[in-house]
Amino acid sequence: MSELHKFLFEGLPVRGMLVRLTESWQEVLRRRGSSRVTPPEVRALMGELAAAGVLMHANIKFDGALVIQAFGDGPVKLAVAEVQPDLSFRATATVIGEVPAGAHLEAMLNVHGKGRCAITLDPKDKKPGQQPYQGVVALHGDHKEPLQQLSQVLEHYMLQSEQLDTRLVLAANDQIAAGLLIQRLPVEGMANLGGSRRSSEELIGLSEGFNRVAHLAATLTREELLTLDAPTILRRLFWEETLRQFAPQQGEQGPRFVCNCSRERVGSMLRALGRDEVDGIVVEQGRVEIACDFCGRKYHFDPVDVGGLFVPPSDQMPGSQAIN
Numbered sequence: 356m357s358e359l360h361k362f363l364f365e366g367l368p369v370r371g372m373l374v375r376l377t378e379s380w381q382e383v384l385r386r387r388g389s390s391r392v393t394p395p396e397v398r399a400l401m402g403e404l405a406a407a408g409v410l411m412h413a414n415i416k417f418d419g420a421l422v423i424q425a426f427g428d429g430p431v432k433l434a435v436a437e438v439q440p441d442l443s444f445r446a447t448a449t450v451i452g453e454v455p456a457g458a459h460l461e462a463m464l465n466v467h468g469k470g471r472c473a474i475t476l477d478p479k480d481k482k483p484g485q486q487p488y489q490g491v492v493a494l495h496g497d498h499k500e501p502l503q504q505l506s507q508v509l510e511h512y513m514l515q516s517e518q519l520d521t522r523l524v525l526a527a528n529d530q531i532a533a534g535l536l537i538q539r540l541p542v543e544g545m546a547n548l549g550g551s552r553r554s555s556e557e558l559i560g561l562s563e564g565f566n567r568v569a570h571l572a573a574t575l576t577r578e579e580l581l582t583l584d585a586p587t588i589l590r591r592l593f594w595e596e597t598l599r600q601f602a603p604q605q606g607e608q609g610p611r612f613v614c615n616c617s618r619e620r621v622g623s624m625l626r627a628l629g630r631d632e633v634d635g636i637v638v639e640q641g642r643v644e645i646a647c648d649f650c651g652r653k654y655h656f657d658p659v660d661v662g663g664l665f666v667p668p669s670d671q672m673p674g675s676q677a678i679n
């Protein structure tokens with residue numbers, strides 16, 4: 356079962372999370388079906404995005420969607436994962452072109468150095484005019500070297516936008532998408548823990564504690580992350596540390612696949628395209644058929660439906676009179 360494990364390191368300003376998406380991730384791939392060719396490298400990227408999205412949303416208190424979008428200038432134009440506050444998620448990718456076998460981030464998304472990764476926090480109840488918060492990072496490191504792993508890009512984002520020192524290990528195949536996150540908690544908060552101020556030596560010790568844990572986390576191989584269960588991974592990595600573990604979140608409380616697409620949303624997307632464009636499709640194909648990118652569900656709009664989309668709201672109310 357898909358599950359999220361949260362834990363703290365006793366006495367250290369460090370927290371961690373481990374996510375394993377199994378049947379929920381297989382469902383994402385199953386729904387993509389064979390209608391769209393998705394190379395294994397892109398499937399792995401989608402899985403890593405989904406695992407990272409769940410970890411990042413579980414790491415903040417935010418009532419809205421967290422969306423990670425990778426915009427590419429190579430064969431992969433877009434890869435996206437969206438996670439809701441209840442940890443339900445969906446993911447998709449758009450591939451136009453040949454993905455080289457064994458391709459990493461650069462060959463998929465950053466062939467000309469223009470690839471970007473955007474992290475958006477989209478509040479559920481937006482006030483009028485309120486914009487979602489968005490942070491954007493390039494797909495290269497501090498010395499302009501192209502990054503090959505999504506985890507490196509997201510570590511960069513966390514440090515840049517949230518000043519949070521983070522280690523991420525991500526991996527995915529067709530059975531499982533998994534990730535480990537280790538994060539340094541702000542030491543200011545730790546300084547006064549328990550009512551007693553800590554000495555500067557103690558603070559340095561706490562900082563070294565994070566470095567030690569981060570180093571251990573970085574020894575986790577993708578193979579181990581994909582094949583071992585959560586207790587085994589945590590025991591192997593951190594057997595010398597004292598972990599405080601919380602009950603794993605699974606089932607209705609855990610990460611799972613949900614697509615929140617709807618006919619209304621597809622309708623507003625068509626409205627945004629404009630009447631000429633949509634009428635053009637109706638003339639050509641007799642009706643509009645749209646399949647949801649995330650879940651494959653099909654929506655049909657016949658000529659009458661399309662007409663209804665473009666009628667001003669005031670004309671739709673029965674018996675209403677146009678004012679002025």
Ligand SMILES: [Zn+2]
Pocket residue numbers: 614615616647648649650651652
């Ligand atoms: Zn859908």
